[in-house]
Amino acid sequence: MDTRNSRHARSRARGAVKPVTIAVLAIIVGLAVLSWIFIIKPHEDLVGTDGGGHPSTPVTQGPQAAAPVNVETLSLNDLLAEARKAMNQQRVISPAGNNAFEFYLKVLQKQPGNQTAADALRETFPFAASNVEQVINQRDFNEAQREIDLLAKVDPTNYTLTILRSKLDAQRKTLDQEQQKQLDQQRLADLAAQKAASDKAAADQAAVQKAAADKAAAAQAALLAQQEKAKEEEAAKERVASASAAPSTNTGSASVGGGDTREAIPISTIRPRYPSTALRNSQEGWVDVQYTVNVDGSVSNISVVSAEPRHVFDSAAVDALRRAKFSPALHDGAAVASQQQKRIEFKLSSSQ
Template sequence: MDTRNSRHARSRARGAVKPVTIAVLAIVAGLVIASWFFIIKPHQDMELSDVGGHPSTPVAQIQQAAPPVNVEAMSLNDLLAEARKAMNEQRVLAPAGNNAFEFYLKVLQKQPGNQTAADALRETFPFAASGVEQVINQRDFNEAGREIDLLAKVDPTNYTLTILRSKLDAQRKTLDEEQQKQLDQQHQQDLAAQQKTAADKAAADKAASDKIAADKAAQEQAALAAQKARQDEQAKVAQTAATSQGAGDNTSAGGGETRDAIPVSSIRVRYPATALRSNQEGWVDVQYTVNADGSVSGVQVVNAEPRHVFDNAAVDAIRRAKFSPALRNGTATASQQQKRIEFKLSNSQ
């Protein structure tokens, strides 16, 4: 009888232990699951994000598919649910208005002592800071600044914020330097192109100017040659006529000499100093009268090239010249002549 009672008591004790064990195991399992969703899984997702994103859904796609929500109209439970959902989808700090940190911060705003939100923000802070560093490296400076400000609402004195801000400033400075360098290079290229264009234009203008000058010089030389040929022809005709007339006069006068005035010395010109300095050459046609006593009068310029450069020198040379007067039947007489006086640099040496 005592044995049956003892066996029954032990059975009852074993039956009482089982519910307690089950309850303990359920609590442990719940804690493990909660740790997985709130700590381990977000941490693994962030590590995956560091090497290229979530294995199944890229962060950029998740952020684009998560528009801002109206957190003001949400209840405390709704905010916590949205925060957990955002953590699972790696929307830790972004996009703006629809991320875990903003949901948890709103929970603390509505219920300052909410331990779930406070713990989640504290435990997730290091991984969120690592994400901000990636955003800085991607040079999305505005987004990085927003996320740093969001972290500062959780822990404003955290030294990590100082490091992140320093990295952000350094990256901004580096980008500014790179952009300035690109601008300088572009400016140098533009300047070189402008200089080349100007040099090409100057060369083309000079070539055109040289061609015009060469054509003009050729035309002037041709005109001078034609004019000289005409003058030589006219002089030859005049000389032939004078010779014929002189021969007739000599015959009729019984042998008295008839001839034109002739210079008794070479006509020497004084090269103008201004023309000598500018390396100018030219000629002057002068008309003058040789008087019966051999003196010269009535000297005047008929034509010149270039104009007014050698005129005075030519007139002066004729006035200083000495002539033997023209003869008509042996008698000295005044006569008019025309002569071209040339000014060559080779003759001035």
């Protein structure tokens, strides 16, 4: 009895297995069909495209710049093929308009649930972020901003974007600081050049002024030398005139004792020095002096009787007589002291 029941149960179990097996096989077949539609066929199309099968896209080798592609005219499969080719040519996120990221994003725009595009974007996100960092370091800030905005369309909350934005801001600030430093250095250089030019102009002006002062001093020295020479010539003339007039100045002739009697005669030129103040002011004048000629021919007791103008030429006149030498007056052939008075004139014409 138990044996019959056991056999019956096994027979019923074998009958139940057949529908399950059929269902499993049906699922497998369905998955195979779906795989062919969504994986194998796109792959075959992609391989055909990479081999030059797509007539609109030429095959290129290596990472290089490519012209933008009009994605609006491409089908879903064409977009996937273009994306795959861009990946092979290392155009992950650049150049603009012809890179894998933009192709995959367009696929998702046309078919939001496309797993191939979503997986590719997720897997290539780190590589794209690395590319953005390189672009930032190269200071291509506009391109870096474009790539960051493209990454934000894939994963806007990814913390990597925060890091990249911070690096971009830091590099921009660094560049601004460097440019400002260059501007400051240029400004300092300009100021230094201006100061150097100003100092040179001041030095040139000082040199011109010194040259003018030296020239004026030389002219003044030449004038004084000329005046001294003129005075010496005038003194020589006076000596000659005095010597020729000496016989007529005698107050008497031979006396009983046979000696001469005459007034004192100057034997050196009475040559006053023209006062520098009067010379600068172009002043002229005269001084009447009274003095004593001693028996040895020296002069003493010099006094100013009158002068015009007063106190301008007095000292010069007294000093000139103090330096003068005379042949003393004679009385009966003997030297005697005598009093004389003389007008000493100061004229610019005679001093030059």
